Amino acid sequence: MNTAIIAAAHPDDTSANNAAKAAVAYSQGGKNDWFLPSKEELNHIYIQRSYFGITAEFWSSSQYGIGHAWDQNFANGSQFNGSKRHNFRNVRAVRAF
Numbered sequence: 458m459n460t461a462i463i464a465a466a467h468p469d470d471t472s473a474n475n476a477a478k479a480a481v482a483y484s485q486g487g488k489n490d491w492f493l494p495s496k497e498e499l500n501h502i503y504i505q506r507s508y509f510g511i512t513a514e515f516w517s518s519s520q521y522g523i524g525h526a527w528d529q530n531f532a533n534g535s536q537f538n539g540s541k542r543h544n545f546r547n548v549r550a551v552r553a554f
Contacts, residue, residue, distance in 0.1 A: 459518030460492040476516040476526075480550040491550035493518040496536055498551060499529035506531055515549045 463477035472479040480493040494502070496519040502509065512532045519527040521538035528539045528546055539546065 459495060459520075463493070463518060476546070476548045477518060479548045483550040488552060491552055493548065494551045495519045496527035496529065499527075499549070500534075500536065502549070502551070503529055503531055503534050511549075513547045516546045 460477045460480055464475070464481055467475055467478070470478055472482040477493045480491050483491045485491070494515075494517055496517040499515055499517050514528050514530045514532075516539075517527045517529060521527055524541055525538040526541055527536055529536050
């Protein structure tokens with residue numbers, strides 16, 4: 458739900474400058490129901506990180522005030538709020554199962 462709200466709130470953004478729209482635009486394996494995970498979902502992925510082998514930082518769909526969103530650091534497990542103006546974070550699209 459967060460992803461849909463973010464994408465709708467920023468109609469002029471493109472997937473190049475909007476993490477939620479990048480997740481929605483992603484298609485893999487013929488699937489088109491990808492979304493930007495919440496901070497809780499990202500933390501669950503972090504807990505299971507041995508299956509994924511990732512060590513980057515990823516945006517979540519969870520807001521922290523107007524200008525910030527929660528990020529997950531896969532190198533050390535920390536979650537922090539980062540400015541939405543920083544576009545150097547990665548996006549990890551996920552699907553519900």
